[in-house]
Amino acid sequence: KLLLLEGRGAFADGLKRRGIDWHAPRISTVAYLQRQGVLETKPLLAHCIDVNETDLDLIKQSGAAIAHCPKSNAKLGHGCAPFAQFISQGITVGLGSDSVASNNTCDILEEARFATLIARLDWGRSPRVSRDPESFDFGDGIVDLPNSQKNAPVTAEQALFAATLDGARALGIDEQVGALAEGMQADIVVVDLSGAHQQPISNPADALVFSSSGRDVLLTMVAGKEIYRHRRVSASEEELRIRLEEIRGRLEGT
Numbered sequence: 001k002l003l004l005l006e007g008r009g010a011f012a013d014g015l016k017r018r019g020i021d022w023h024a025p026r027i028s029t030v031a032y033l034q035r036q037g038v039l040e041t042k043p044l045l046a047h048c049i050d051v052n053e054t055d056l057d058l059i060k061q062s063g064a065a066i067a068h069c070p071k072s073n074a075k076l077g078h079g080c081a082p083f084a085q086f087i088s089q090g091i092t093v094g095l096g097s098d099s100v101a102s103n104n105t106c107d108i109l110e111e112a113r114f115a116t117l118i119a120r121l122d123w124g125r126s127p128r129v130s131r132d133p134e135s136f137d138f139g140d141g142i143v144d145l146p147n148s149q150k151n152a153p154v155t156a157e158q159a160l161f162a163a164t165l166d167g168a169r170a171l172g173i174d175e176q177v178g179a180l181a182e183g184m185q186a187d188i189v190v191v192d193l194s195g196a197h198q199q200p201i202s203n204p205a206d207a208l209v210f211s212s213s214g215r216d217v218l219l220t221m222v223a224g225k226e227i228y229r230h231r232r233v234s235a236s237e238e239e240l241r242i243r244l245e246e247i248r249g250r251l252e253g254t
Contacts, residue, residue, distance in 0.1 A: 004032050030055035039064050044170055046096070048086075049079040056082075056089050065092040065170035068162065070115045072098030083119040084153035087162075094167030095159070107214040109191075112159040116209055123153040156209040186224035192216050 002009030007024030015022045025032060030051060033039050039062035046067045048059075059066065068083055086093040095115060097106040168178025177187045191212055193201060198211040220228040227234055235243075 004029055028052065028055050030058050034058050034062070046098075047073060047078070047081060049073060049081045051082065056085060056091065060089050060091050063092075065094065067096040067170060068093050068115060069096045069098040069103070069111075070118050071111055072096075072102040074114070074118065075104075076102055080118055080122050082122070083115055084123060087154060087158055092166055092169045093162050094170035095163045105214075108163050109208060109213050109216075112156075112163045112209050115162070116154050116156060116159045119154040156203065156205040159209050160205055186221055188219070188221040189217060190219040192218045 003011040003022070004024055005026055005028075007022060012022060025035070027035070028051070030039070030045075030048075031054070033043075033045075039058060042063045042065070044065050044067055045059065047069060048055075048066050051059075066081075066086055068081055068086065070081065070083065073079060073081060083093070095108060095111045097103045097108070097111055100106060165174060165178035168174040168176070176185045178184075180186075180188070191208060193204065193207050193212070193216070195211075195216060198207050198216070201207045217228070218230060219226065225234075233240070
């Protein structure tokens with residue numbers, strides 16, 4: 001932001017040290033990406049904290065997607081991305097953790113809860129977006145929302161959608177994963193909703209987002225293969241160590 005608007009900051013200092021001339025275009029990051037032809041490639045835009053209405057219009061028109069990482073943004077003190085506006089403008093948005101480097105837990109249910117709560121907190125001190133949903137289409141049919149959710153800026157259903165199918169759309173793999181449907185890869189998570197901390201349950205989506213975490217997961221499957229069941233990972237620690245070393249090697253080679 002400082003680099004583009006004011007021509008200063010860490011990136012500007014780095015360019016100067018390398019003898020590279022830089023003249024700030026004095027436009028937003030999103031506008032600069034649009035000017036350079038990047039948006040037309042429909043990229044996945046991380047964070048999008050400092051965006052305005054024009055930026056959101058450009059993102060929507062281009063078909064680009066957003067990776068929303070609310071916990072990382074909060075932990076680092078970077079600000080609060082307008083999650084409710086992403087949704088209200090029909091922008092494809094998926095939830096991300098931003099990795100353990102800036103977020104100690106990569107728990108997508110925890111991320112969904114925090115995203116919902118911080119959006120509602122921000123809602124109380126910013127202009128309302130024009131959307132008060134009475135129901136929500138989760139991809140396989142219309143779900144009526146409970147009265148407590150109907151005027152919320154972000155509902156539990158919307159947060160789960162960002163954590164599943166819209167997240168898959170953001171990555172460009174929604175024809176493979178993100179929903180339980182014939183022909184799709186069988187990526188499945190089974191969550192136990194019988195815990196005392198989750199009661200009473202009037203809406204399963206609320207229970208998942210507001211009362212559950214990764215500790216409540218009973219089973220995970222990837223492409224139909226069982227990976228985790230009842231606190232036990234199917235692969236041995238040695239197998240996991242070898243795979244992690246392989247991944248580390250690939251990353252270091254890039």
